[in-house]
Amino acid sequence: MVKRLASCPTCGCSGEFEFTGIQRWPAEVAQRLDLPTTTYLWTCTVCETTICEQELHPFRSKKSKTDKLTEPAVTGDLHLG
Ligand SMILES: [Zn+2]
Numbered sequence: 001m002v003k004r005l006a007s008c009p010t011c012g013c014s015g016e017f018e019f020t021g022i023q024r025w026p027a028e029v030a031q032r033l034d035l036p037t038t039t040y041l042w043t044c045t046v047c048e049t050t051i052c053e054q055e056l057h058p059f060r061s062k063k064s065k066t067d068k069l070t071e072p073a074v075t076g077d078l079h080l081g
Pocket of ligand 1: 013046
């Protein structure tokens with residue numbers, strides 16, 4: 001049984017999620033909904049809601065739009081042409 005820690009958008013709890021299965025969308029539908037063709041489904045062990053990977057809030061992740069400001073700038077050499 002695959003489990004992961006995450007924050008549940010439904011009940012707001014931070015807890016374990018059980019891997020439920022894989023949801024596959026036809027390419028046409030995925031494009032329209034702006035989703036990947038393969039989505040992983042997780043079930044909250046607290047409220048038993050099934051949530052897709054995209055809606056799962058990563059546990060202890062500090063990623064946000066504002067974090068980009070503090071990230072080091074990309075200083076790699078640019079070789080154009
Ligand atoms: Zn929940």
